[in-house]
Amino acid sequence: MSDFIAIAFSAFILQNIILTQFLGICPFIGVSTKRSSALGMGFAVIFVMLISSSVTWLLYHHVLVRFEITYLRTIVFILVIAALVQMVETFLKKVSPSLYKALGIYLPLITTNCAILGVAVLNISNEYNFGQMLVYTTFIGLGFLFVIYIFSMMREKLDRAPVPKAFKGAPIALIVAAILAIIFTRFGGLIEWIS
Amino acid sequence: MTKKENFLKGIFKENPLFVALLGMCPSLAVTTSVENALGMTIAVIFVLVLSNFIISLIMSNEKLAKLVRPVRIPVYIVVIATLVTVVEMLMHAYLISLYKSLGIFIPLIVVNCIILGRAEAFAADNKPVDSIIDGLGMAVGFGVAIVIVSVFREFLGTGLLTIWGDLQINLNFIFDFLRISPVGMFTQPAGAFISLGFILAIIAAVAAKRQEKQEKQAKEVKANV
Numbered sequence: 001m002s003d004f005i006a007i008a009f010s011a012f013i014l015q016n017i018i019l020t021q022f023l024g025i026c027p028f029i030g031v032s033t034k035r036s037s038a039l040g041m042g043f044a045v046i047f048v049m050l051i052s053s054s055v056t057w058l059l060y061h062h063v064l065v066r067f068e069i070t071y072l073r074t075i076v077f078i079l080v081i082a083a084l085v086q087m088v089e090t091f092l093k094k095v096s097p098s099l100y101k102a103l104g105i106y107l108p109l110i111t112t113n114c115a116i117l118g119v120a121v122l123n124i125s126n127e128y129n130f131g132q133m134l135v136y137t138t139f140i141g142l143g144f145l146f147v148i149y150i151f152s153m154m155r156e157k158l159d160r161a162p163v164p165k166a167f168k169g170a171p172i173a174l175i176v177a178a179i180l181a182i183i184f185t186r187f188g189g190l191i192e193w194i195s
Numbered sequence: 196m197t198k199k200e201n202f203l204k205g206i207f208k209e210n211p212l213f214v215a216l217l218g219m220c221p222s223l224a225v226t227t228s229v230e231n232a233l234g235m236t237i238a239v240i241f242v243l244v245l246s247n248f249i250i251s252l253i254m255s256n257e258k259l260a261k262l263v264r265p266v267r268i269p270v271y272i273v274v275i276a277t278l279v280t281v282v283e284m285l286m287h288a289y290l291i292s293l294y295k296s297l298g299i300f301i302p303l304i305v306v307n308c309i310i311l312g313r314a315e316a317f318a319a320d321n322k323p324v325d326s327i328i329d330g331l332g333m334a335v336g337f338g339v340a341i342v343i344v345s346v347f348r349e350f351l352g353t354g355l356l357t358i359w360g361d362l363q364i365n366l367n368f369i370f371d372f373l374r375i376s377p378v379g380m381f382t383q384p385a386g387a388f389i390s391l392g393f394i395l396a397i398i399a400a401v402a403a404k405r406q407e408k409q410e411k412q413a414k415e416v417k418a419n420v
Contacts, residue, residue, distance in 0.1 A: 020384045022224035026308065029219065071284065074302045075276040082272060114220050114306040121302050166400035167392075170216060174392030181385040 004135050007128075011139035014188055017115055018147045019181040024115030028148055029173055031106070033159075038152035042145030044106040046138070048088060049116055052081045053137040056120040057130065077120050085110055115144060151180065198328055205332025212340035213398050217308045221300050222341045223387040230357045232345035234293040236338030238286065238301060240331065242278045243310050247330035249274050251318040271314045272305070279304045292360075309337060347390045352381030 017023050024045070031041045056077050064070050089107045092100040110116060119140055123133045154176055163172050196204075211217045225231045250271060254260045263270050283301045286294040294301065304310065313333055318326040349356055354367035354377040370377055380386050 022220050022384070022387065023303075025219040025223060029216070071280060074280050074283065074305055075273065077302075078272055078276050078305050079269065082269065114303050117306050118299055118303055121299055125299065164396075166396045166403065168399075171392045171396035171399065174388045174395065178385045178388035178392065181383075181388055182380070185384060 007136050008139040011136050012143045016143045016184050017140050019184045023118040024113050032148055032152040032155055035152045038148045041106045042148050044103040045144050046141035048110050049137055049141045052084050052116055053120050053123055057123055057133050060124055081116055201328050202332040205336040210336045211309045211333055225300055226341055226345035226348050227382050228349050228357045229345045231296055232341045238282045240334040241282055242304055243334040244327055244330040245278050246275050247318040247326040248323055250314045251323045251326035254319045275310055276305050344390055348381045348386055351378055353377050
């Protein structure tokens with residue numbers, strides 16, 4: 001159990017996917033201008049990440065390893081993710097139009113979101129078992145949602161702030177992200193303090 | 196467009212990182228040392244040039260293009276993923292230390308928007324030779340950009356510049372001269388965001404200045420006429 005808590009805490013804060021691992025920066029900068037779209041993107045990422053990580057984990061351990069073709073990992077993973085996103089999109093459209101309305105426009109963007117492929121590869125290279133993989137993926141996704149939501153609130157305020165002309169847009173967003181990154185890396189001290 | 200213009204546009208006018216803001220993830224993550232940035236550049240040059248070449252070969256054959264067009268994105272992804280796997284294996288075999296320090300960002304070249312973007316925007320409807328030149332220009336432009344970021348970060352963070360392996364330039368005398376010490380934060384994640392933010396701001400400021408100048412000149416020309 002403590003094993004799971006350690007994985008969850010480090011996935012959520014210490015190895016936060018955006019601020020310390022630099023995965024999923026494109027949606028982080030691109031979709032975070034409004035709170036509602038940040039929330040939509042965050043939930044869409046959690047949803048797709050959980051499905052795709054489970055499928056790729058099962059495929060890797062039960063097909064690729066068994067037939068000794070692990071060198072095909074990158075090709076298989078990216079194709080599976082692209083196909084899955086398509087399937088999820090069609091499925092949601094049919095089964096739950098309201099959910100589709102909320103997440104729909106973010107789904108195509110997710111195929112090229114490096115966070116999804118990144119987490120699928122990290123699950124394999126960290127040698128997690130299925131349970132650990134589920135916990136890790138969930139908390140990585142929650143970390144993504146948490147950071148992108150905080151960041152979108154800051155950006156709504158930034159729009160009205162008197163920023164120097166050259167810093168408008170992406171540069172000031174990156175500098176705000178740097179301040180968030182400092183806060184998140186300093187949480188490491190909390191663990192040392194507890195133990 | 197001449198071949199030279201085609202090559203140079205990737206470095207200046209349409210620089211993938213500084214102008215189009217593509218490929219942010221690797222440019223933040225692997226710029227902790229100049230060596231890592233150079234390694235990433237080599238990998239991206241290899242993948243982008245070959246993927247542009249192969250895709251334009253496929254798409255310039257009329258029969259094949261007709262077959263491929265409805266499913267072109269998956270086809271591009273398979274081509275790119277194959278090339279990335281080749282790079283990964285080559286690096287694992289010959290450049291093991293670089294392979295370890297780049298880590299997960301080698302397989303993630305697959306989802307680097309620059310590569311898929313060039314395949315769709317250029318290679319799909321241009322000749323193979325032009326596509327190679329375009330790919331080379333874009334990859335070198337991306338390389339120049341991440342090397343600039345990494346020089347900024349490694350110099351401010353450690354006072355050293357690791358070019359390749361043991362080849363290291365020690366610039367600590369500048370810090371000694373100014374009686375300050377290097378700021379370790381720049382090698383950490385926060386430093387990546389700050390560095391890229393400031394570099395983008397400097398570029399925006401220079402571009403605005405240049406535009407102002409041009410407008411002034413245009414006005415003067417008009418006044419003279």
